[in-house]
Amino acid sequence: MARLTRAQQQGRTRAAVLDAARREFAERGYAEAKIDRIADRAELTRGAVYSNFTGKRALYLAVLGDLADRARTAAEPPAVPPGSTGPALGAFARVWLERLPLGADTPGSGRLQLRSLTGVLETEPSRAALAEILRFEAVLLALALEHHAPDGARRVRLAELTLTLLHGAAALAENAPGVGDPFDLARAAEHLASLPLADDAAFPHLPFVAPARSARDPWSPPSAVRDELTGRQVALAEDGVVVALGVRRLSAAEEAVRSAAPGDAVTVVVVTDGPDEAGQLARLRVIDLVASLRRVFPPGELPALRVVFDEGDEGAGGGDGGTVSAALGHPVPDDLTETAVRVRDGLVVARAEGRGAGYAVAATELRGAGGARAGSGSGSGATEE
Known part of the structure; x- marks a missing residue:
């Protein structure tokens, strides 16, 4: 029998810990569950559990995320889409x-x-x-x-x-x-659906967002990343808008999606400075929601954006960001990160940071091979905090 690689062994250990933790949480609940019992169930040491998870809370969130991911994977497209x-x-x-x-x-x-x-x-x-x-x-x-x-x-x-x-x-x-x-x-x-709930037509702060800056920088993202909405690998090298958002700025994704030109590929990258609690929460909730969406809406009616998680590695450099963050030039993100780029022909042709960055870049009107200027939706150039 061929020897397992280190990555394969780590994968097996992690899977064993998750299975043992799921059984422990199911029997005893979160409050009464113990790491030592989880290690015994998995026939591993306490240290092996902590080498994969920072603690009971992280392990519980990982168990929930695994359950949600299984539900999403098992979801079948709807036979008859809703009519209204x-x-x-x-x-x-x-x-x-x-x-x-x-x-x-x-x-x-x-x-x-x-x-x-x-x-x-x-x-x-x-x-x-x-x-x-x-x-x-x-x-x-x-x-x-x-x-x-x-x-x-x-x-x-x-x-x-x-x-x-x-x-x-x-x-x-x-x-x-x-x-x-x-x-x-x-x-x-x-x-x-019959209630008169009218959303605001526009976001009040957008007229005060500074226009995106023109750029002509090399764009070297990872070759393929996982889109959590479809579960498929996607390329970030294609033309479009890439918006990196910390967990406490996620709702700003809407500004970018609604401001993008028809046909633009809009990718929302959820960035964290490591496999922290906020990142695990975001992954869990998004995957859980997508599992339900995919059973109701056909692929063509799923949200017109891609959601990618770019988690840092706590063991490498003490909490640096992930590979997409590095490509964006923002290697150490936090929960309030908001930065965006527009990609064209393999180059970054527009950049913006701070509140409204996704909107500023998505509303950019491209000119020529690499020029960019703010579209009519941008403000008069007032700086943003």
Whole structure:
């Protein structure tokens, strides 16, 4: 038998730890689970667990992320797409609510099924990150719903309200399993589409965003990265807009998507300075949402952007960013990072940093082989913080 490579052995060890942790959390719940028991279940040492995960919280988030990824991988395209916004919302809610636990489920297994974060997030930065991630989830859901909106208006407020309803039902079911009829909840979600929820037509700060800077720099991104919406490898070398956002700036992705020219490839790169809690949260929530979206909306109606995670390596240089961050010239990102480039013919032809960077670059009108100037949507050149 051929010897396993180091990467293969690490993969096996990680998989064994995740399986043991899933069983431990299902039986005992997050609060009562112990790293030592997880190591015993996996027939590994405590050190082997900590060599793969920084602690119980990180391990729990990884277990939830693995469950969500399996659900996304197993998702089949819908046979009949919804006909309008209301049916689309109802179909999404029905799929999402399948996670509600039954009365016979153990508390631990029910919380895993719910992807519950109760008692897990203990710091204010983590809670602030989760609030922004939820806004990003609403943007992704809204972009899918708008394929069924006859007036073409934004549907972000509607998506936020729908997710509030669903997460509220999940919180109730966590403490009182079996309470709340999922079919009634799905019908309620469908009727939300008839409410007069008008989104703002524009973002008020955009007129004050500085125009993108012209550039003519080499562009050397990684050859292929994983798009979390489709699960496929995609190339960043093609023409388009690449926006790097820290976890607490994720909702700014909407500005770039709505400002891009038709046909532009818009890639949102979620950057962190290592495999930290905020990055794990973002990955978990995005993958979990996508698993439901893919069962309701056909591929052509999924959000028209690509979402890539670019996590740093804590063991290399003490928390440097990932490969995409380095290519963008922003090797040490943080939760508030916002930087963007426009790529054309293998070159970076426009750059922007700070709040509104994605908008500034997406609205750029290209001239010639490498020139760039701010489009009419940009402000008068006022500097941004």
